[in-house]
């Protein structure tokens with residue numbers, strides 16, 4: 001494990017659900033944005049099934065979650081949020097999703113792309129990684145390496161753009177930690193913006209975010225961190 005110091009000028013995060021980016025990478029994205037980077041976010045799903053309650057109305061929940069993601073993006077300082085609007089549970093790594101992701105990558109031209117590691121399925125014997133996370137992760141990998149950088153893939157989706165680095169969260173093979181000590185408060189506030197998803201009091205959520213960031217930072221000696229699998233795309 002090593003500390004990663006990175007300040008891209010342009011970055012793109014791609015996640016399945018409206019709250020995923022904040023939980024996984026909110027500190028790092030906020031830090032880049034605060035230091036002048038143009039950081040955009042793609043949310044693949046509409047968030048319409050993100051509830052354990054039977055009486056919750058899916059379309060109303062999706063509308064509420066659109067507001068939450070806008071508020072969280074404002075807190076992090078993101079430049080744009082692209083909502084693809086796929087119903088929760090219906091993400092497929094198909095040609096259509098890859099075409100949409102390639103178009104966003106070629107439009108935004110990020111040096112670094114951040115998203116979920118699709119190879120992680122089971123966590124600690126107590127959690128199965130959501131299918132939407134896995135499908136989004138696979139589609140993102142396929143869109144970035146190699147499609148976006150090669151002109152004969154999706155020729156109608158804009159001029160090719162080669163991404164330099166992938167940072168994958170929710171991974172079993174993290175190899176870098178980003179120090180988020182300066183932005184842990186922004187990350188916490190962004191997570192709290194997703195009020196429809198919080199099954200606990202704010203104080204408890206603050207504690208969970210802090211403890212996880214402390215655990216992630218410890219291997220490289222920083223107070224708060226976020227861990228990723230880093231892939232440098234050289235060719």
Ligand SMILES: [Zn+2]
Nearest residue numbers: 016017020130
């Ligand atoms: Zn999710």
